[in-house]
Amino acid sequence: MAFPNVRIVLCNPSHPGNIGAVARAMKTMQLDKLYLVEPKVFPHADATARAAGADDILAAAQVCNTLDEAIGDCHLVMGASARIRSLSCPVVSPDACARLVKGENKTQQIALLFGREHSGLTNKEIDRCHHLIHIPSNEEFSSLNLASAVQIVAYELMKSRQGTDSDNLHTDLLECASSADVERFYEHLEQTLIKVQFLDPAAPRHVMRRLRRLFNRARPDIIELNVLRGMLTAMQNKSNEQQ
Amino acid sequence: MAFPNVRIVLCNPSHPGNIGAVARAMKTMQLDKLYLVEPKVFPHADATARAAGADDILAAAQVCNTLDEAIGDCHLVMGASARIRSLSCPVVSPDACARLVKGENKTQQIALLFGREHSGLTNKEIDRCHHLIHIPSNEEFSSLNLASAVQIVAYELMKSRQGTDSDNLHTDLLECASSADVERFYEHLEQTLIKVQFLDPAAPRHVMRRLRRLFNRARPDIIELNVLRGMLTAMQNKSNEQQ
Numbered sequence: 001m002a003f004p005n006v007r008i009v010l011c012n013p014s015h016p017g018n019i020g021a022v023a024r025a026m027k028t029m030q031l032d033k034l035y036l037v038e039p040k041v042f043p044h045a046d047a048t049a050r051a052a053g054a055d056d057i058l059a060a061a062q063v064c065n066t067l068d069e070a071i072g073d074c075h076l077v078m079g080a081s082a083r084i085r086s087l088s089c090p091v092v093s094p095d096a097c098a099r100l101v102k103g104e105n106k107t108q109q110i111a112l113l114f115g116r117e118h119s120g121l122t123n124k125e126i127d128r129c130h131h132l133i134h135i136p137s138n139e140e141f142s143s144l145n146l147a148s149a150v151q152i153v154a155y156e157l158m159k160s161r162q163g164t165d166s167d168n169l170h171t172d173l174l175e176c177a178s179s180a181d182v183e184r185f186y187e188h189l190e191q192t193l194i195k196v197q198f199l200d201p202a203a204p205r206h207v208m209r210r211l212r213r214l215f216n217r218a219r220p221d222i223i224e225l226n227v228l229r230g231m232l233t234a235m236q237n238k239s240n241e242q243q
Numbered sequence: 244m245a246f247p248n249v250r251i252v253l254c255n256p257s258h259p260g261n262i263g264a265v266a267r268a269m270k271t272m273q274l275d276k277l278y279l280v281e282p283k284v285f286p287h288a289d290a291t292a293r294a295a296g297a298d299d300i301l302a303a304a305q306v307c308n309t310l311d312e313a314i315g316d317c318h319l320v321m322g323a324s325a326r327i328r329s330l331s332c333p334v335v336s337p338d339a340c341a342r343l344v345k346g347e348n349k350t351q352q353i354a355l356l357f358g359r360e361h362s363g364l365t366n367k368e369i370d371r372c373h374h375l376i377h378i379p380s381n382e383e384f385s386s387l388n389l390a391s392a393v394q395i396v397a398y399e400l401m402k403s404r405q406g407t408d409s410d411n412l413h414t415d416l417l418e419c420a421s422s423a424d425v426e427r428f429y430e431h432l433e434q435t436l437i438k439v440q441f442l443d444p445a446a447p448r449h450v451m452r453r454l455r456r457l458f459n460r461a462r463p464d465i466i467e468l469n470v471l472r473g474m475l476t477a478m479q480n481k482s483n484e485q486q
Binding site: 024141143144196 | 245264267268270271272273295296297336338378379380381384385386387388390391394395398401402405436438439440441450453454456457458460461462463466467470471473474477478480481482
């Protein structure tokens with residue numbers, strides 16, 4: 001397959017038919033890693049029917065109970081979104097997404113997230129993304145079918161792979177921290193901010209989301225994450241001294 | 244609608260569900276003219292269900308008995324084809340197709356032909372085409388769903404119309420903090436790290452350089468910088484309490 005380090009992650013899909021159609025869309029574009037986070041129904045005859053020959057993708061699909069299970073080991077996470085939210089991460093077009101994937105070190109795992117049929121990704125899911133993928137569409141009727149959205153993004157990946165142009169964007173080969181490691185940093189950061197009374201857990205406002213957006217943009221590598229964690233530990237120790 | 248002179252022509256579609264899915268794919272990309280040449284079944288509840296809100300496209304669809312009826316008044320005809328036939332017309336990619344459409348005089352009618360679910364376009368139909376549209380795909384599994392094929396071509400039309408400079412990785416328009424503001428933040432950060440004894444001014448190693456590199460990558464905006472400064476102030480206040 002073309003992109004062994006790329007996985008398609010469907011969050012909470014309602015219709016098994018759509019899961020099958022996604023598998024088919026993936027296979028036509030040489031993608032084969034499908035993760036399903038809490039699918040309503042799976043496996044199901046409708047999924048197999050709509051897969052139309054991409055049964056191997058369905059058979060190998062990973063069913064996960066949490067998003068963490070599906071993306072914990074990933075270093076780059078991009079989520080498809082029809083709406084551009086006010087407080088969100090940088091937005092890229094599907095072709096820019098493909099260039100990012102192409103420019104990434106092949107040893108890094110990449111997750112492309114797609115949300116529920118009717119409501120898309122939750123804010124919590126979006127907070128795990130480094131970029132949002134926005135598919136240009138009719139502003140008055142932007143409701144792409146789930147498999148159509150996957151099809152377009154997968155098609156751009158296919159195109160970029162075939163493309164001879166090597167204008168590689170974003171090739172700094174940092175050893176990025178994994179999504180799970182970064183998540184632990186955010187927990188540590190939040191605890192520290194509560195401790196120094198910058199963050200009121202009763203009224204957190206958007207502080208953590210803003211900080212997530214900032215650090216997700218930077219994509220800390222492992223050493224940087226260690227420096228940040230060390231900073232937080234020093235701050236907590238200092239606060240503890242006085243108690 | 245975006246391309247009033249462009250019509251999607253489905254030749255002999257078997258499944259009414261696919262017709263509905265095509266209508267939906269069209270509408271998401273601002274196309275509204277659908278022609279059906281000898282559909283097996285139409286109208287049908289499956290078509291309406293899969294149209295998912297694009298019923299207006301279905302209601303206005305022209306059902307034709309012959310291809311001639313559907314494309315007779317057209318000046319440019321392009322047909323989608325998975326196989327590249329030996330004796331065929333020039334083959335273009337979906338984005339090249341979009342460029343051809345965009346370059347065409349708006350008074351000229353343009354038809355984009357899509358064939359049967361299982362066998363595509365006949366040679367006779369292909370002979371009516373000026374170009375064949377070939378969607379890049381997995382050579383071992385090129386069976387795109389009919390609506391997916393329409394979706395991809397319509398998406399390229401949409402892209403070309405928006406003239407989205409596809410090289411533009413458009414990060415949302417953050418009002419970046421000025422270099423001087425960021426510099427003040429670094430000073431503040433350094434003082435705080437010294438205070439919590441994370442940073443030893445006598446042996447600073449590379450801590451500040453690492454942190455600069457990280458934050459410079461993220462390019463904080465003004466609000467984010469305020470949040471970071473607020474955090475540092477809270478940490479300093481906490482440290483002061485004990486002195």
